Amino acid sequence: MTLRVGVVGGGQLARMMIAPAVELGVELRVLAEAEGMSAALAATAVGDYRDAATVLAFARDVDVLTFDHEHVPQEVLRELVDAGVAVHPGPDALRFAQDKLVMRRRLAELGMPQPDWAAVSGVDELQAFLDAHGGRAVVKTPRGGYDGKGVRVVSSAVEAEDWFAALAEDARGGELLVEELVDxxxxxxxxxxxxxxxxxxxxxxxxxxxxxxxxxxxxxxxxxxxxxxxxxxxxxxxxxxxxxxxxxxxxxxxxxxxxxxxxxxxxxxxxxxxxxxxxxxxxxxxxxxxxxxxxxxxxxxxxxxxxxxxxxxxxxxxxxxxxxxxxxxxxxxxxxxxxxxxxxxxxxxxxxxxxxxxxxxxxxxxxxxxxxxxxxxx
Structure with missing residues (x-):
């Protein structure tokens, strides 16, 4: 029986899984976000990866589900696992790639070497970190940033005021991650x-x-x-x-x-x-x-x-x-x-x-x- 792998996300990473899947004798199926994406050759469905019903319907016909990106919400991932879908990596692991603050805390528990960092909820806390670290630091939004997005090098806390304002308007609330500017x-x-x-x-x-x-x-x-x-x-x-x-x-x-x-x-x-x-x-x-x-x-x-x-x-x-x-x-x-x-x-x-x-x-x-x-x- 041919093994079937489902990939959530139709970007270039899914595209580059197509050739090795063929060589391994694996059937690759892709849930793309839109028509005409990079992995269109293997796209068997188009839909919203944030919608549990859409992802569950896609996952019914595969042996294992994996990802082109880390943006599938935790609640969707949990529903997949509860429905008996083999998800790799699973939600317990993916949350550390989805939230940089969660990652930093867990890596500290594991004793991994990291830059000095802190979770800050306002300009006063950020300014205190800057003052203690030579006046410059890296500020990151915990969720959603990649390829330089959601990252700023700041020398004054007011440079992140708009991010703090956005957090205040977000029903989830939250904090920003600040890290030392590593030499x-x-x-x-x-x-x-x-x-x-x-x-x-x-x-x-x-x-x-x-x-x-x-x-x-x-x-x-x-x-x-x-x-x-x-x-x-x-x-x-x-x-x-x-x-x-x-x-x-x-x-x-x-x-x-x-x-x-x-x-x-x-x-x-x-x-x-x-x-x-x-x-x-x-x-x-x-x-x-x-x-x-x-x-x-x-x-x-x-x-x-x-x-x-x-x-x-x-x-x-x-x-x-x-x-x-x-x-x-x-x-x-x-x-x-x-x-x-x-x-x-x-x-x-x-x-x-x-x-x-x-x-x-x-x-x-x-x-x-x-x-x-x-x-x-x-």
Missing amino acids: FSRELAQQVARRPSGEIAVYPVVETVQRDGVCAEVLAPAPHAAARLSEVAAGIGTAIAEGLGVTGMLAVELFETTDERLLVNELAMRPHNSGHWTQDGAVTSQFEQHLRAALDLPLGDTAPSAPWAVMVNILGGPAEDSLTQRFAAAMADYPGAKVHTYGKAPRPGRKVGHVNVVGDDLDDVAYRARAAASLFLD
């Missing part, structure tokens, strides 16, 4: 996969390059990562996956500080931008691994398939009518470059695809990945 030398990401039976597979730690709050490049494995750093990053990822009960892919975003410590920045419980390099640079891609983990199948080999892999995001993108010509140019000039497009209309700053290049020399690999990606930019 870091670079950003890293550690990915692990965990299946319901407890098996864990760990990928090499990678370096991520951010521009304007959006991931622009990933270097895999992280250059100049001593064995000790790699072991610490892997230990943090494993401890979080086990401590939070994650099933599926987990990405742990990390700061490497100037005094060579690692601090947990944020979490994602799904395939993640920092793992796109695995499509062409690892024995098992994060997308295949996520499906294996959700289905509780033996996990795949996470070893790199070449000494170096570099992923460069295509941000903005070309006019759709020139896409074929851009592909032809990239294939002619950089035959080793693998281009992955998301089926999205171009828009300034929007992730519309990425390029992977693998090889023996990091400088050469990075040059070719950047050059191939630049051919898709106007």
Whole structure:
């Protein structure tokens, strides 16, 4: 009997699960938010992921349910579990990816290294934190932020007054998260996969390059990562996956500080931008691994398939009518470059695809990945 995996969300992550699902002999079904989304090839339903009846109806015909994003409300997730649906990751784990304050509190209980932080409910509390941390800090909305959204670096509490006002009008109320402005030398990401039976597979730690709050490049494995750093990053990822009960892919975003410590920045419980390099640079891609983990199948080999892999995001993108010509140019000039497009209309700053290049020399690999990606930019 063919196993059926349902994915809530029709974005590019669901799109990139299609090919490995075919290879695994798995039937992939997608609940898309609208017609014509990235994963339209596998979209078997269109509907509101916030509506329990819609998601329950979709989930009736699948063996396991997983996600393209972490935004399905907790009450919907609980109804799915109560109805006997196998949900991976489950609501008890996903809540830590849905609310940054809940995450920070749980990571503190687990003894994970974090930036200094506090929950603040007004300008006075925020100002007190600023005064105690050199006059500048990072303020985040606990729910809903990604790719730089819902994040501000502030030097005065009044710079977050509008967010406090919005919280006051929200029936749920709540607090903002404030964190110290970490003096870091670079950003890293550690990915692990965990299946319901407890098996864990760990990928090499990678370096991520951010521009304007959006991931622009990933270097895999992280250059100049001593064995000790790699072991610490892997230990943090494993401890979080086990401590939070994650099933599926987990990405742990990390700061490497100037005094060579690692601090947990944020979490994602799904395939993640920092793992796109695995499509062409690892024995098992994060997308295949996520499906294996959700289905509780033996996990795949996470070893790199070449000494170096570099992923460069295509941000903005070309006019759709020139896409074929851009592909032809990239294939002619950089035959080793693998281009992955998301089926999205171009828009300034929007992730519309990425390029992977693998090889023996990091400088050469990075040059070719950047050059191939630049051919898709106007």
